[in-house]
Amino acid sequence: MTSALPTRRFGGFLFDMDGTILSSIASAERAWTDWATRQGLDVDAFLPTIHGVQSVETIRRLNLPGIDPVAEAHALTEAEMLDVDDVVPIGGAAEFLAALPADRWAIVTSAPRRLAEVRLKAAGLPLPGVFVTAEDAERSKPAPDGFLLGAKRLGIAPEDCLAFEDAPAGIAAAEAAGMTVVVITETHGHAMDTAHATVTDYRDLAVEWDGASLKLDHRI
CATH class of the missing domain: 1.10.150 (DNA polymerase; domain 1)
Known part of the structure; x- marks a missing residue:
């Protein structure tokens, strides 16, 4: 991990899809x-x-x-x-998503909606209530449009969102949106040079929900 997990609380979590909650x-x-x-x-x-x-x-x-x-x-x-037989979830992703209130998380992906839905189903992951895909944002990552739209649909200020990403374009998009970033590295073949907190997957992560906000922490 390049830096400690963020200690502040957030209104919502936004997730990239490929390489972040599933591997395709x-x-x-x-x-x-x-x-x-x-x-x-x-x-x-x-x-x-x-x-x-x-x-x-x-x-x-x-x-x-x-x-x-x-x-x-x-x-x-x-x-x-037509080729999703080896699409799998990132470690611990299903359990982590299940622990989040349904109206406090979103997926923001560069994939077209039909492909995104097929991959989520193949990985055994749920469809989110807020789902921003390639068709929704005027500009794709690294522009911040998708993350800003995801925050808007959740009804949460961008600066109160925590973004989970794996790729440089997505990290840049979340940064441009003014969001705090955690980098998921399970699919990386080598270390990424980043100032953001990095974790391999979700198996050692826990989330605390107090009825109004979320806090990311290590699993005890």
Whole structure:
């Protein structure tokens, strides 16, 4: 852990999805590997760029000639929806989410809603009451739009929200929204250089609810 868990109380918790409460890395990388190979890209160099960002933005910034980013992103989503056998929850995520009041947490993901719902079901995780997906935010991560919208829908000021993230784009988005951040590292292959508190997963985390606010702590 690079720093201690935040000691203050929060009005609500906001979670990224992929890499933060579930792992779909194997599924996503299989689909993207096939796509990148067809485009003649250097797969090893390309794959690290796909995480935490909307598919259409990943494709758009490549500026590939003759490629329609929207159509290609749609085709990739369809492929990923058919490949969820090894989508699994991050350690302790199901129990941690179950301990939260339903109106005090949200998911903010760069994934399209249909894909997000399929992955949550595959991982055995609940659909949140507040669900911000790729279709909802005007700008994708690292812009703060999704996190700001999630806070608005929860009815909680952004500065009173704790965001759980795993990827640089998502961390930057939460920072830009003015939120405190905890970084989940279960899917990381190497240490991340960050000033935020980092934890491997949720198995050693507990949440205290006093009827008005939430506090994150270590499980006793």
